[in-house]
Amino acid sequence: MSCNSDQPDMNRREFLGKSVLAATATVVAPGVMLTVANASEEGASSAVRWGMLIDTNKCADGCTACVDACNKENGIDLMQRPAGQADEMWNAQRPQWVRKVKLRDKQTGEISNLPMMCQHCEHPPCVDVCPTGASFKRADGIVMVDRHTCIGCRYCMMACPYKARSFIHQDVAEQLTGTPRGKGCVESCNLCVGRIDAGNSTTACQDACNKDGHQAILFGDLKNPESAIAKALKAESSHQIRADLELNTGVRYTNI
């Protein structure tokens, strides 16, 4: 028997999920719009699982290269503060996909820094609670929000143990083509999904961290034993933050 019974029984859940899928497949099929196959059909594959390994020792105090890079990559820096909004409100409400967290152990005084973003959980609570299916996990493990179906209820924000999600409170005047954004939807780190789908092998934050000479962030395929990240994970002990929740996060940390 499982020692902590308050945890979801994943086997049962998988079984339920499969039977629901099987049931809907037959119903949905006749209504599916028939278009000419117009794409390669090569999308996200479950043969890979994208993840990150962050070396907390290498993450420099006071450095915000990754946060900066993320803001540029995803057009967060294009957002304008609504006229007359107070600093406090603006700072609390603007989206943030990755944040620097600084920890100090009260006993020893040891300080550690780490970048914190969506942890791309294998069993994401944000997906569990979403009433519309907008919060979803791709075949390759990337957890994202489909803004077309997000109703902005923010349930996922409450469910996420990592405070990883942001809500867009205001109309947005300008977006990047690759990162649509508008009032009333929730968003979070998507592991630079556009770059990855385009065949890139690094995220914007990793590039920025490397450029500044810290090399604290390593992105890659957790399922490929030959990848740098899989080798690093094998070689040294790493941690999931809030591992007690058993979400099997795709983002892992060493030296915390």
Add this chain to the structure above:
Amino acid sequence: MNRLTGIRRFAGVLVGGALLLLSTGVISETAVTKGSKAAGLDSCVAPTAVMRRNHMDFLKHDRNMTVRKGIRDTQYSLAECVGCHAEKDNAGAYKPVNAEGQFCSSCHSYVAVNLSCFQCHRKTPEVKSGSGTAMKSDGPFQPESLGLLQSPDQPVLLNRDELARLHATVKGD
């Protein structure tokens, strides 16, 4: 009764279709704006008549492929609509496709259909180089300017217990 409404609906469609034909004929042959890339092309990604009738279904179908499955080389994409149909003004800057009189809005306002794509989607093609907005930078980075970023002077205080909770606790260990 059922049959009657069916016939009525069919008649409605006929009349509507005739009106549409008439009106497009009266206003102009095409909604494509002069200064756009599309003006120099023979046809859209599908025949014009097909696009007029089905573009919303195509977009909806392919957006799901892209967002959900990560398939990016779909035949239909809103980014491409914008790329081809945005018109440049005299100064060489793109006009938003949903601005008055522009490709998307001209038809949509004519038929009084709300065009909500551009609440979230970019309305002009992205200009990559030069003063492109994609790499916009407004001065040195201020950590305090970010919401919820912990100030470097005030680290989070944790006791041993809390710190332990941050660390991995392998079940059954």
